[in-house]
Amino acid sequence: MKAALLAVLAAGALATQVTMAAEAPADLAKAKNCLACHSVQTKIVGPAYKDVAAKYAGQKDAEDKLVKKVLTGGSGVWGPVPMPPNSQVTEAEAHTLVKWVLSQK
Numbered sequence: 877m878k879a880a881l882l883a884v885l886a887a888g889a890l891a892t893q894v895t896m897a898a899e900a901p902a903d904l905a906k907a908k909n910c911l912a913c914h915s916v917q918t919k920i921v922g923p924a925y926k927d928v929a930a931k932y933a934g935q936k937d938a939e940d941k942l943v944k945k946v947l948t949g950g951s952g953v954w955g956p957v958p959m960p961p962n963s964q965v966t967e968a969e970a971h972t973l974v975k976w977v978l979s980q981k
């Protein structure tokens with residue numbers, strides 16, 4: 877009885893995780909305010925994420941480099957306007973966000 881209940885709970889938790897993995901990055905970008913300055917398709921204050929993906933396509937070290945940039949901010953790659961440090965994101969969240977950015981078309 878107890879084991880069956882646990883199995884149901886575990887299956888439920890797993891299903892929730894799978895759904896979250898599919899939806900989370902875009903929601904995370906919204907929650908962390910990235911979309912105040914960025915959109916996937918068009919330049920706002922910062923570059924369009926599809927343009928970022930195109931620029932770094934095929935570059936192996938792009939993810940680590942961009943994670944650092946998201947965390948500490950910087951300017952000069954897309955123009956003179958700096959991206960401020962995004963201190964509200966953890967390094968793990970930054971990896972999730974950058975992977976998502978680099979997958980945009």
Ligand code: HEC
Binds near residue numbers: 954
């Ligand atoms: C206040 C506006 C602002 C916010 C908020 C912001 N960005 Fe940016 N972002 C910029 C600007 C401006 C640039 C271009 C910087 C440059 O030219 O080097 C940029 C560049 C980038 C780049 C490309 C960096 C490079 O060197 O090519 C990535 C990736 C990125 N942002 C991701 C994010 C993520 C993820 C978040 C949310 C955690 C975020 N940004 C929040 C303004 C912003």
